[in-house]
Amino acid sequence: MPHHARHAPSAPSPSPVKDRSPCAKAQHQRRHARFVHGNIMRHVITMAGTGAIGLMAVFFVDLLNFFYISHLHDPTLTAAIAFATSLGFVQVAVSLGMSIGLGANTGRLIGACRHFRARRHASAFLVLMLVVTTALGVTTALLAHPLLVLLGARGEALKHASHFMYITSPALPLVCLGMALSSLLRAVGDAGRAMRVTLTGAACTVIIDPILIFGFHLGLEGAAISTVLSRCVISLSGFLNLRGHDMLERPRLKIIPHASRDIGSIALPAIGTNMATPIGNLIVTHAMSRFGLEAVSGQAVVDRMVPVAFAFVFALTGSVGPIMAQNLGACLPQRVQETFLAALKLTALCVGLDWLFFALGEPLILHLFHVQGDAVGLVKLFCHWAVASYMFVGLLFVSNTAFNNLGHPLYSTMFNWARATIGTIPFVAIGVHYGPRGVMVGQALGVTLIGSCALITALTVIRRLPQRPQRPTRKSHTKRKAH
Template sequence: MQGSIMRHVCIMAGTGAVGLMAVFGVDLLNYFYISHLNQPALTAAIAFATSLSYVQNSVALGLSIGLGAATGRLIGARKFTKARNQASAFLVLMVTITLTLGVTTALCAHWLLSLLGARGEALHQATSFLHVTSPALPLICLGMTLSSLLRAVGAAGRAMRVTLTGAAVTIILDPVLIFGLHLGLEGAAVSTVLARAAIVSSGFLNLRGYDLLAWPRRQLIMPAAQAVGRIALPAIATNLATPVGGLFVTRAMARFGLDAVSGLAVIDRMMPVAFSFVFALTGSVGPIISQNLGAEQHGRIKDAFLCALMLMGLCVGVAWVFFFTMQNLILHLFHVQGIGVMLVRMFCDWVVASYFFVGLLFVSNTAFNNLDCPLYSTGFNWGRATLGTIPFVMVGAHYGPAGVLTGQALGAVMSGSLAMMAALGVIRKLTSTDLQSSER
C-alpha cells in the first residue's frame, strides 16, 4: 500500500510469471514428450483431454482468486485474525467442491470427449488420461490457493517456489514414466498427479511462519463461503468462459482431422507459457488493487491498472518477436505435421498479436473482480466466449482451419477493447468520488 506501484507490480508479476510458467510448462512438457512417440492419436488425445481439464482448472482458479482477493482485502484492513479463520474454513469447502467435480468428470469422460469430436484411439487414450488426472483436481486447486495466499501476504518468492516444485517433479518423472517404463500417455497422467501433490506439499511448507492457516472450525465454513463466494462465484463464471470457448474451437478444428487438432494443441500449450507474465498480472495486480481498496487509496488503484497494461503490452511484443523468429524450431521440436504446420506458422506470424487484446480482457477482469464489480468480468468473458467466438469461428470454419484461428482472433480484439474501456470507467468513478468527498 506504499512505495512504487510499478516496482510492486513488476516484483509480484515477475515472480508469479515464473511460477505460472512452471505450472503451464507441465502441460507443455507432457505434450512435448508425447509428441516424440510419433503417434498422432496420442497427441490428439492429450489435446482433447486437456481441453476438459482447462474447464476444471478454471473452477479451481476462480476459487483461489476469490480466496486470495478476500484475504488480501482483510489483510489490507489489518484484520489478520479474521483473514486466517476465513481462509482456513474455506479450504474445506473448496476441497469438497473440486473433488466432486473431478470425480464427476472422470465418470463422464468418454461421453464428454465424444461431444468434442474425439474418435477411435484418441478417444480411448483421452478417456484413460482423465480417469487418472480428474480425481486429483483438489490438488491443483489447493496448490493454486496456497500460492495465492502467499501472494496475498506479499511472499511472492515463496509463491514462486511452490509452483516451481511441480515443474521440477515433472521434468524428472515424465521421461522415466513415458519412455523408461513405456507407459506413454498413462505415464504423463501419473506424472501430472504426482507433480500436483508436490505443489501442495511445498505450499503448506512455505506457508509456515505466516500464521495464515489454522484448524478449520465448522461454524465458520458458511460465513467464509458467503464472504469468499461473493468474489469466487463470479470469478469461476468468468474463468469458465475462456475454456468453454476453447471447447467450441477444438470441436470446430476436429472437423479437419487429427493433425489440425494437434497443431491447435501446440498453440494452446505454448501460449500460456509464453504469456505467463500476462496471466501473472491477473493474480498479482488483484491483491494490490484489493489492498489499496481496503486502505481507501483509490488513486493507486488506477496506477496499478495502467502499469499492468503497459507491462502486458511489452510482454506481448516480446512474445511476438520470439514466435516469429523461432517458428521453424517449434515445428521441429513438436513434430507438427500436415495442416498443423500451417496453423502453427499462422499463429507465429500474426495471430499471436491478438493476445494483446486477450491481455486487455484479463487485466480488466482483475480490476472488476477486486473492485466489487465481478459481474462485469463475467459478462465480458462470456461475451468473448459466445458472441466473440461462436459466430466468428462458425463463419471462419467455412474457409478451413485457418478461418477458425482468424475468427478466434477477431473476437478477442472486440472483447478486449470493450472490457478495457469499461474498466477505466469503473476506476474513474472511484477516483471522481474521492475528489467530490475532498471538495466537501
C-alpha cells in the same frame, strides 16, 4: 519495514487503548499491508515476475509433456492429450475462480488491518474448496467418455484421452489446494514463496515425466501419473511455504457459511469468468476436429506454447489483484489506478517481445514438434499474425482482475462469457468455411472486440472509485474547537 512506513509523520503517537485495536495489533506483529506504500510499478513487476516464473514452470511442464508425447510419433496420442487437457482446463477454471475469490477477500481484509478475520475466513473456505473440487473431479472422471465424444474425440484418440482423465481427474482437489495456498501467499505479499509452490511441482514433473514415458514405456499413462504426483508435491509445498505467515488455523464449521458468503460473492462470478475461457477453447477444438487429427494437433501446439510465452501476462491477473485489493481496502484509489495502468504497459511490452520471438522462431517450432499437414499452416499463421491478438487477451484478463478486486465481479463474468459466445461462436462459424486457419482468424477477431470493450469498462470503473476522505488539518480542528 522502516518506522516511517508504519506510522505517518503527522499521526500522533498511539495511546494504549488504540494499541489494542486490530490494526495496531497487526502492526505490532509485523503483519503489514505491503502494497499500500512504495513504488507501484516495482510491486507489479515483482509480483508478476515471480508469478510468471511459477506459471511458466507449470505450463512448461505441460508443453514438455506434449513434446515428449509428440516424439512417440503417434498422432492419436497428441490428439488425445489435446482433447483431455481441453476438458481439464474446465476443471482448473473452477479451482482458479475459487482461489481468486480467496485471494481478493484475504487481500482486502489485510489491507484494512483485519488479519485475524482473514485467517479465519481463509481456513474455513479451504474446506469448502476441497469438497467442491472432490465432487467435480470424481464426476468428470465418471463422465469422461461421453464428454470427450461431445468434444469430437473418436477411435484411439478417444480411448487414450478417456484413460488420461480417469487418472488425473480425481486428483483435482490437490491442484486446487496448491492454487489456494499460493493465492494466500500472494495476498500477504510473499511472491517469492508463492513462486516456489509451483516450481517444486514443476521440478517433480520434469524429473519423473521422461522416466515414466520413455523409461517404463508408459506413454500417455506415464504423463498422467506424473501429473498426479506433481499435484501432490504442489499441495505439500503450499503448506510448507505458508508457515510463518499465520494464515491458517483449525477450520471452524460455524464460520464456513459466513466465509463462503463473503468469499463466494467474489469466487462465484470468478468461476463463471474463468469457465468461459476453456468453454470457448472447447468450441474451437470441436471446430478443429472437423478437419482431422492433424488440425487438432496443430491447435494443441499453439495452446501449449501460448501459456509459456505469455506467462507474464497471465501472471498479472493473479499478481496485481492483491495490490489492488490492499489499496482499495486502505482507501487509496489513485494507487489502484496506477496499478492498472502499470499492468497495461507491461502487457503491451510482453506481447511485443513474444510476437518477435514467434516470428523468428517459427521454423524451429515446426521442427521440434514434428508439425505436419494442416497443422503447419496453423502454426505459421499464429507465429506471424494471430499472436498479436493476445494483446487483447491481456487487456481482457487485466480488466477482469480489476473487476474482481474492485467490487464488480459480475462484469468479468459478463465479458469472459461474451468472449466465449458472441466473441467466438459467430466468428468461428464463419471461419470454419475457410478451413482450420479460418477458425484461428475468427477466434482472434472475436477476442479483439471483447478485449477492447472490457478495457473501456475497467477504466470507467476505476475513475468512479470513491476518493479517500481527507483528514482535518490542525488549523481547521482548532477553529471547530473554538466554535
